[in-house]
Structure formats: C-alpha cells, structure tokens
Amino acid sequence: MYTPQDIEPKWQRRWEEERAFVTPDIPGDKKHYVLDMFPYPSGDGLHVGHVKGYIATDVYARFKRMQGFEVLHPMGWDAFGLPAENYAIANKVHPRAAVEKNIARFKEQLNKIGFTYDWSREINTTDPHYYKWTQWIFLQLFKAGLAYESDELINWCPKDKTGLANEDIENGRCERCGTPVEKKKLRQLVLKITDYADRLLKDLEELNWPESIKESQRNWIGRSEGSLLKFEILSTKSETNSHAQNQKLKTVEVFTTRADTLFGATYLVLAPEHPLVAELLAENLEFGIKNIADVAEYIRATGHKTDLDRQADEKEKTGVQLQGVVAMNPASGEEIPVWVADYVLMSYGTGAIMAVPAHDERDFAFAQKFGLGIREVVSPHPLSSPEEKRESSYTGEGVLVNSGEFDGMESVEAKQAIAEKVGGELKVMYKLRDWVFSRQRYWGEPIPVIHCAQCGVVPVPEEDLPVELPEVEQYEPTGTGESPLAAIAEWVNVACPQCGGAAKRETNTMPQWAGSCWYYLRYLDPQNNAALVDADKERAWMPVDMYVGGAEHATRHLIYARFWHKFLFDRRQVSTSEPFTQLKSVGLILGADGRKMSKRWGNVLNPDDVVEKHGADALRVYEMFMGPFENAMPWSDESLVGASRFLRRVAQMFTSPAYAPARGGASAGKPHGSLVMHRTVKRVTEAIDQFRFNTGVAALMEWLNELEKQTEVTVETARVFIRLLAPYAPHLAEELWAQVGSKGFVSAAVWPVYDEKLLAQAEVTVPVQVQGKVRGQITLAADADQATAETAAHELPNVKKYLAESTVRHVVYVPGRMINFVLDI
RNA sequence: GCCGGGGUGGCGGAAUUGGCAUACGCGCGACACUUAAAAUGUCGUGCCCAUUUGGGCUUGCGGGUUCGAGUCCCGCCCUCGGCACCA
Numbered sequence: 065m066y067t068p069q070d071i072e073p074k075w076q077r078r079w080e081e082e083r084a085f086v087t088p089d090i091p092g093d094k095k096h097y098v099l100d101m102f103p104y105p106s107g108d109g110l111h112v113g114h115v116k117g118y119i120a121t122d123v124y125a126r127f128k129r130m131q132g133f134e135v136l137h138p139m140g141w142d143a144f145g146l147p148a149e150n151y152a153i154a155n156k157v158h159p160r161a162a163v164e165k166n167i168a169r170f171k172e173q174l175n176k177i178g179f180t181y182d183w184s185r186e187i188n189t190t191d192p193h194y195y196k197w198t199q200w201i202f203l204q205l206f207k208a209g210l211a212y213e214s215d216e217l218i219n220w221c222p223k224d225k226t227g228l229a230n231e232d233i234e235n236g237r238c239e240r241c242g243t244p245v246e247k248k249k250l251r252q253l254v255l256k257i258t259d260y261a262d263r264l265l266k267d268l269e270e271l272n273w274p275e276s277i278k279e280s281q282r283n284w285i286g287r288s289e290g291s292l293l294k295f296e297i298l299s300t301k302s303e304t305n306s307h308a309q310n311q312k313l314k315t316v317e318v319f320t321t322r323a324d325t326l327f328g329a330t331y332l333v334l335a336p337e338h339p340l341v342a343e344l345l346a347e348n349l350e351f352g353i354k355n356i357a358d359v360a361e362y363i364r365a366t367g368h369k370t371d372l373d374r375q376a377d378e379k380e381k382t383g384v385q386l387q388g389v390v391a392m393n394p395a396s397g398e399e400i401p402v403w404v405a406d407y408v409l410m411s412y413g414t415g416a417i418m419a420v421p422a423h424d425e426r427d428f429a430f431a432q433k434f435g436l437g438i439r440e441v442v443s444p445h446p447l448s449s450p451e452e453k454r455e456s457s458y459t460g461e462g463v464l465v466n467s468g469e470f471d472g473m474e475s476v477e478a479k480q481a482i483a484e485k486v487g488g489e490l491k492v493m494y495k496l497r498d499w500v501f502s503r504q505r506y507w508g509e510p511i512p513v514i515h516c517a518q519c520g521v522v523p524v525p526e527e528d529l530p531v532e533l534p535e536v537e538q539y540e541p542t543g544t545g546e547s548p549l550a551a552i553a554e555w556v557n558v559a560c561p562q563c564g565g566a567a568k569r570e571t572n573t574m575p576q577w578a579g580s581c582w583y584y585l586r587y588l589d590p591q592n593n594a595a596l597v598d599a600d601k602e603r604a605w606m607p608v609d610m611y612v613g614g615a616e617h618a619t620r621h622l623i624y625a626r627f628w629h630k631f632l633f634d635r636r637q638v639s640t641s642e643p644f645t646q647l648k649s650v651g652l653i654l655g656a657d658g659r660k661m662s663k664r665w666g667n668v669l670n671p672d673d674v675v676e677k678h679g680a681d682a683l684r685v686y687e688m689f690m691g692p693f694e695n696a697m698p699w700s701d702e703s704l705v706g707a708s709r710f711l712r713r714v715a716q717m718f719t720s721p722a723y724a725p726a727r728g729g730a731s732a733g734k735p736h737g738s739l740v741m742h743r744t745v746k747r748v749t750e751a752i753d754q755f756r757f758n759t760g761v762a763a764l765m766e767w768l769n770e771l772e773k774q775t776e777v778t779v780e781t782a783r784v785f786i787r788l789l790a791p792y793a794p795h796l797a798e799e800l801w802a803q804v805g806s807k808g809f810v811s812a813a814v815w816p817v818y819d820e821k822l823l824a825q826a827e828v829t830v831p832v833q834v835q836g837k838v839r840g841q842i843t844l845a846a847d848a849d850q851a852t853a854e855t856a857a858h859e860l861p862n863v864k865k866y867l868a869e870s871t872v873r874h875v876v877y878v879p880g881r882m883i884n885f886v887l888d889i
Numbered sequence: 890g891c892c893g894g895g896g897u898g899g900c901g902g903a904a905u906u907g908g909c910a911u912a913c914g915c916g917c918g919a920c921a922c923u924u925a926a927a928a929u930g931u932c933g934u935g936c937c938c939a940u941u942u943g944g945g946c947u948u949g950c951g952g953g954u955u956c957g958a959g960u961c962c963c964g965c966c967c968u969c970g971g972c973a974c975c976a
Contacts, residue, residue, distance in 0.1 A: 283972045692902080758901090
C-alpha cells in the first residue's frame with residue numbers, strides 16, 4: 065500500500081537528520097552550481113506554478129549529485145522591494161515582521177516537496193549582514209565613477225506619489241495601481257550601465273541561453289552604428305530683405321544611421337525637451353522665434369503627455385514649426401525648416417533628427433501631414449526591387465541620386481563618404497539607458513552616500529557599512545517625492561565624512577533589483593563579514609552552471625546582474641566575466657481555467673493541498689510530465705492522477721510478493737540487464753540532462769509497462785529503476801531502495817550507466833519499404849549488413865508481391881532504421 | 890511593423906535532427922471484479938474502404954527538393970512571447 069503521507073515526512077526528516085545535502089565549502093573538479101531565481105516572499109505564499117522551476121532544478125541537482133558532482137543548490141529570499149512593502153502597508157505590519165512571517169510560510173511549503181536545498185546557506189537580502197555588501201558594491205561603483213547624481217525626468221505615479229523606473233511601468237501605467245504615469249523632475253542616483261553596453265551585447269554570444277532571451281537582451285541594448293552630424297541653426301533675419309545674410313545662432317547635433325540620405329534631409333526636428341528649444345525661445349530679440357506662444361503651448365501640451373498618450377498618438381503625428389529660424393543642410397547648403405515634434409524622443413540619440421521623408425516612414429508621415437518637402441536620394445537597385453513606385457518611403461539600400469558628387473554611389477559606401485565630407489563623427493548609439501537607482505521608498509537598502517554642502521556627494525566610509533535602515537513610524541511614501549527616511553532627523557543628520565561639517569544622508573533607497581544582482585555569490589560564503597566573497601570559494605564554485613527562472617526576467621534582472629558581475633570582474637572580485645553559463649526558462653502553470661493563476665480569478669492552487677492529497681512525489685512527477693518545461697500549461701487535476709497511478713504501480717511493482725525482487729537473489733539477474741533497461745537508462749539520462757523531463761518520465765512509464773508483463777523482475781533491475789526514479793520521486797525511491805535491501809540513501813547512490821555497444825548490437829525491427837511505402841517489417845541486428853537485410857526483406861510475401869511488378873533499380877539501407885527498394889518505373 | 894518561438898488525435902504531448910508519424914499520459918468505449926458505485930485490472934481508441942490478410946489518406950494552407958519530409962527550401966495563413974515613433 066502506497067501512502068505518501070506516511071513515507072514522505074519520514075524521509076524528509078532523515079535527510080535532514082543525516083545532513084544529506086550539505087555542500088562542501090570548496091568542491092573538487094566535478095562541481096555543479098544549480099540555481100533558482102529566488103522568490104519574493106509575498107503574503108500569498110507559493111502556488112503550484114512557482115514550484116515548477118524549483119522541482120526542475122531539484123530533479124537536475126539530484127541527478128547531477130548521483131552522477132558524482134558536488135552540487136551547490138541553495139535557496140534564499142529576495143525580500144526587499146515593492147511586493148514586500150505593499151504587503152506590509154496593506155496589512156499594517158512592519159515590513160520586517162511581514163517578511164519573517166512570509167519566509168517561514170514559504171519555507172514550510174518548500175520543505176514539504178522534498179527539495180535538496182542546503183539551508184545552512186540560506187540568505188535574505190534584507191539582512192543587514194547581507195545588504196552591507198550590496199551597499200559595498202554600490203560604493204565601488206560610485207568610486208569608479210559609475211554612479212552619478214543627476215536631475216532626471218522620471219516617471220511619476222501621481223497616486224502612489226512615487227517615482228517609477230521604466231521597469232515598473234506597464235503600457236504607460238503604474239505597474240502597481242494602474243494610474244497613468246506622469247513626468248517629474250527629481251534628483252536621482254543613476255548607474256552608468258551604458259558603459260558596459262558593448263560587452264553586455266558581445267558576451268551574449270558565448271552564453272548557452274535560450275535564443276529568445278538573448279534576442280530580448282539584444283533589442284533592449286539596441287546597438288546601432290551611425291554618425292553624428294552638425295547642423296547650423298540660422299535666423300531668417302528679415303523677410304523683406306532677402307539679400308541680407310542669415311545669422312548663425314546655434315549648432316545642433318543629430319544622430320543618424322543613414323548619413324547617405326543627408327541630401328534628402330528636408331527639415332530638422334527637435335524633441336520638445338531639447339535644451340536648444342528653450343534657448344531659442346529665450347532669444348526673444350530681433351532674430352528670435354516668431355511664434356513663441358505656439359511653441360510654448362505645444363511643449364506644455366506634450367509635456368503633460370504620458371507614454372500612454374504618446375503611444376496612442378503614434379499614427380497621428382503632431383508638431384510645430386519654429387518660425388524665424390532655419391537649419392542649414394551641411395551637405396547641400398540648403399536652408400530647411402526646423403520643427404519641434406514629440407515623435408522625436410529626448411531619451412534616444414541626441415534628441416534631434418534630420419528628417420528624410422523619402423527614406424523614413426515616420427518622417428514621411430509627418431512631411432505629408434504638414435506639407436514638407438520629400439526628395440528621393442536613394443534609388444532602389446533595379447534588380448532587387450523592380451517597378452513599383454512607392455506610395456510611401458523607401459527605407460532600403462540602393463544607389464544615390466540627387467546627391468551632387470555622390471550620385472551613383474552605393475548607399476552603403478555613401479554612409480561614410482558623406483559623413484566624412486561634412487565633418488561628421490562615426491558613433492555607436494544604444495537604446496539602453498542608464499539605470500535610475502533611487503527609489504522614494506522605505507523598504508530597500510539605504511544608498512550609502514552623504515550630501516554635504518561643501519563636499520557634494522560623499523561616499524559613506526566602508527568601515528561604517530552597513531548603513532542600517534532605521535525604525536520608522538510610517539513607511540508609506542511621503543508624497544513629497546522623498547522617502548519616509550527623510551522624516552527621521554536623527555538618522556538623516558550626520559557629519560560629513562570628508563570635512564566634518566553638517567551633512568545629510570541620502571534618503572532614497574535602492575531598487576528591488578539591487579539585492580538580486582549578486583546573491584548567487586553570497587550563497588558561496590553566506591557568513592562572510594570581511595569580504596564580499598572568499599576568493600577560493602568563488603573560484604571553486606563560479607560560474608553558475610544552471611540557472612532557472614521565469615522569462616519575465618529576460619531584460620531586467622538578467623541584464624542588471626550581468627552588469628554588476630562584469631563590474632566585479634573588472635575589480636577582480638570574481639573570476640568569470642559572466643555569472644550564468646546556462647539558463648533555462650520555466651513556463652507558467654496556468655489555472656485550470658487557462659488563465660494566469662491569480663487571487664482575482666480564484667484559480668490559485670496551493671502545493672500544500674496537492675501534497676496532502678496526492679503526495680509530493682506525485683506533484684513532482686506531474687509537473688515534470690505535463691509538457692515541455694518552457695511551455696505554459698494549464699493545471700489539470702485529471703492529468704495529475706496519471707502521475708499518482710504511475711507511482712502506485714511502481715510501489716506495487718517493487719513491493720509485491722509476486723515479483724519479489726528483494727527475495728529473488730542474485731542468481732535471477734542476467735549479467736548485463738535487459739535491453740529495455742539500457743535503453744531506459746539512456747533516455748532518462750539524456751532527458752534530465754537536456755531539461756526534457758517529460759520524456760524521461762515517459763521512458764520510465766514505458767519500462768514499467770514492460771516489467772509488468774514479465775513474470776520475474778530481478779533485484780538488479782529494481783535497483784536500476786529505483787535510481788532512475790529517484791530524482792523525480794525521491795521519497796518513494798528511498799522507501800523502495802530500503803525495501804530491496806540497499807544501503808544508504810538512494811539520493812547518494814551512483815547513477816546507472818548504459819552500454820552503448822549493447823544497444824548498437826541489439827535486434828531491432830525495421831520497416832521494409834517499396835517505393836517509400838511500408839510493406840512489411842523484418843527483425844535483425846541493428847548493425848546487420850545490407851545483404852542480410854535484403855535477403856530477409858525478400859522473404860516477406862507482401863514485399864515479394866510488390867517487387868515482382870518491376871525490377872529493383874537500387875536499395876537504400878540505413879542500418880537500424882529502414883530498408884527501401886526503389887523500382888524502375 | 891521588427892525580432893524570436895510555435896501550429897501533430899477529443900486534450901497535454903512524442904518522434905534519436907531527413908528514415909515505421911501519433912510513443913507516454915489524460916479522456917473516452919467495451920469487458921472483468923462488485924449487490925452497487927468508486928477504486929483497480931484487461932482490451933480497444935487518427936480518418937476512410939474492406940468480413941479478414943490488406944489498401945488508401947493524414948503533422949495549419951499551397952508549391953518544391955529527395956528513394957524517403959512533421960523535420961530541409963520558397964510563398965501564404967494563424968498563434969504565443971519580446972521590443973517598438975530608436976532616427
């Protein structure tokens with residue numbers, strides 16, 4: 065009788081008592097670091113979807129351990145940040161208390177599933193011993209000039225009264241409360257991740273990551289090669305005196321990837337936030353802007369626009385011409401109008417563009433709407449894109465026309481030639497922006513800098529770390545744009561570390577992502593108070609060999625962590641240039657109704673309930689069997705019973721007196737074991753190695769189906785089966801392992817190996833085809849030669865019948881696969 | 890729009906990368922056990938023709954390459970994910 069409720073707690077207790085999964089500080093050559101993205105301990109607890117990734121890494125870690133690797137498989141808590149803080153606010157408790165309670169709950173849930181975490185390495189990002197080092201890394205960044213203060217136009221949620229990073233916004237609305245986001249200027253600390261853009265991009269090549277995630281990162285970094293070109297802004301002086309020389313007022317730089325189209329630039333556009341616009345408006349004299357009021361109104365109107373509005377306006381472009389000035393096309397000398405329009409973004413490039421309507425779709429739409437000039441300067445190659453005159457712009461490559469001395473040149477070559485002629489500078493531009501690092505929040509790591517009237521921004525001396533979060537009455541945002549920490553005078557007011565004068569602490573805290581940028585290092589050395597991580601331990605364990613988590617972290621956590629890691633590599637704190645060599649994305653488990661699991665839909669399923677009813681092993685086997693690991697998939701109670709039934713049959717198989725493996729004795733065993741056995745060992749081994757857990761379970765089910773047909777099963781067979789089962793269903797495996805009389809934990813047993821040669825020589829049934837159609841089957845050795853195969857095939861009556869109709873032109877024979885007779889006709 | 894995955898029975902999916910399509914599981918049907926139900930077990934289960942041996946068709950649609958295509962190539966359709974007024 066298989067009762068998981070009895071055996072599972074028993075084995076969990078024994079693993080713990082005998083410290084079965086404690087990891088050495090420094091492993092030998094065969095090490096494997098298997099890491100889960102650690103959770104936010106939210107108040108809702110874990111649901112069955114969260115644990116899917118954890119089950120997979122646990123199966124993998126157990127498998128690697130049995131293969132003789134020393135495996136590091138830790139777990140911890142990413143407990144700072146909005147989820148924890150919001151929970152605390154909503155439930156009127158201190159975040160720390162909430163976090164402690166939630167961690168206890170999470171841990172209890174996890175422990176029921178039979179994971180092999182080494183809890184002696186548990187970490188918590190909100191522990192001052194931990195965030196001391198988060199702050200320390202920040203100080204190194206600061207000292208290296210990679211953290212700077214600047215007035216940033218930040219995204220502001222008017223309801224929460226707090227700033228939001230790009231990452232906190234969904235469709236122009238606050239990720240938390242759904243309020244449309246506004247712009248607000250705030251003094252912020254910013255990390256210069258753009259210094260690492262090129263390396264973050266290039267090193268993607270060497271990573272064994274899903275292509276989709278690498279592609280997301282490439283898009284996020286958004287590298288493009290182009291040139292910076294200077295345009296002069298001239299006043300139009302006087303309409304009555306057209307002979308008068310226009311006066312040069314300013315110079316503006318534009319970024320373009322299409323310098324070859326410079327002769328087709330028929331107007332220039334500045335972003336509304338471009339500093340030059342304000343400067344020109346201020347020149348209110350003779351040569352100034354003539355329609356100041358209109359322009360100011362446009363800027364005001366677009367300034368109120370949220371990202372949401374800008375997206376909604378994508379089709380209908382708006383703008384206003386700066387009357388009274390023109391720009392000079394540096395190539396043709398032509399004077400072209402200057403416009404202000406919000407389809408040009410201040411945050412990318414230089415905030416100014418040369419508009420080439422003939423060869424850019426957005427410029428084309430804008431030019432059409434406002435009746436601006438459209439001049440073709442690149443003619444499509446006649447061969448590559450024939451006839452068809454364009455209704456819109458042509459954005460491809462081609463041959464230059466209407467471009468003076470450059471006529472006839474290939475556009476690819478002209479990019480450089482024209483840029484050179486006008487004194488342009490080749491430039492690589494990135495979409496990636498520097499990382500706004502300040503949050504006006506209580507529940508985060510205090511940023512360890514001090515503001516001094518004399519000395520400016522001064523780093524807290526390293527020996528004063530950690531800068532601990534003070535106790536505070538209220539941890540809601542203040543609404544002034546300051547963090548709640550600003551209200552605690554005795555904490556805020558300090559002496560300047562440099563001049564000793566009166567100074568104030570930085571009251572903003574770090575974003576949620578900070579603690580998770582380096583946690584994988586802390587697991588190696590969780591108690592260290594003297595250094596970030598011991599160098600020997602770091603060298604021995606890093607890099608992380610297998611990292612598993614949700615694809616939603618493709619461009620945030622995974623880029624930030626790589627950035628910090630590369631910085632630490634440059635500072636010789638770590639020995640590898642990348643933290644995670646292999647990455648797997650876990651697919652969501654949806655509710656039984658096909659919707660995302662959420663309290664809102666009432667479709668959340670707690671793993672505790674499944675464990676109680678069906679057992680942890682059934683939960684594990686089901687979640688691994690339900691489909692490809694990276695696929696999203698709805699939960700199905702109906703399918704879960706398949707896993708339960710399988711385990712019950714396994715238990716029956718290896719405990720039933722009818723099979724009596726434990727009593728069968730060694731004499732019952734064939735020396736090498738059966739063919740199915742070897743094939744199954746191979747299939748399960750490869751399945752787990754490649755994270756194709758579903759096919760591994762299927763292989764075990766097939767073998768069980770075979771075994772159930774046999775009258776006798778040997779001890780040896782049982783021992784192999786139980787070991788293959790152990791990563792998936794460790795509790796039942798331990799129970800059966802003990803029952804067949806094996807010593808020690810099956811979790812510590814050696815993973816079975818298979819004999820490739822045996823498989824190659826085995827007899828196989830292959831199809832016999834005539835003209836590619838299956839007409840019969842023959843059974844012969846997998847490595848039998850063609851003559852043998854042909855002879856056997858000819859003996860089949862059905863084959864004979866078809867062969868009699870014509871003569872055989874030739875025979876295709878693939879040993880072990882098929883044989884095909886090709887006829888003359 | 891661009892980039893990246895996918896599209897195989899009633900459902901989740903498998904197919905050693907060009908070699909028996911539909912493994913394994915769920916569901917469904919019949920039978921056995923049972924007073925009965927549940928549980929369990931046995932057999933069946935892509936579609937069409939045939940009483941059977943057997944034959945034809947079938948991997949989103951249309952072409953192509955090949956002795957042979959779910960897999961490769963060309964052109965479409967649909968779908969999921971990421972990015973998006975990025976100059």
